[in-house]
Amino acid sequence: MLFISSIVFGKKKGAISGAIGMTIFDVLSGWVAWAPFTFVVRWIMGYIVGYYVTEGILYGNWISPVTSIPGNAIQIAAGGIVSLPLAYSLKRTKAF
Structure with missing residues (x-):
């Protein structure tokens, strides 16, 4: 489904849907420790x-x-190395 999503809907939507979907699966099936890694790997794959x-x-x-x-x-x-810490910092400000 990840590859189908990426091919049909494009790289960004495929990456996001694959990352979120497989991460939710990990959490719901008891593989919580794997969830953050799954998110990153599936996003890259998509x-x-x-x-x-x-x-x-x-x-x-x-x-x-x-x-x-x-x-x-x-x-x-x-992109992840730059954007993730920056987004985290911005989220901690009062503006967000």
Whole structure:
């Protein structure tokens, strides 16, 4: 379902729905300790597969997009490293 969501709805919606859905599954099935890791891993998987399929269609083959996976993963990691602490700090202010 994660890959289908990412392909049909795009990388962002696929990443979010996969991350939230599988995290809820972990929590409800007793795997609470795994839930944060599941969220991150499934988000990355959903995001990357969205890019991969799009590039496969645009490039007309399924081999060329493989070379962009490491760059996409670095982009996701860097975004998380910057945005998560910043978002946490902003949430603690009175403005939010």
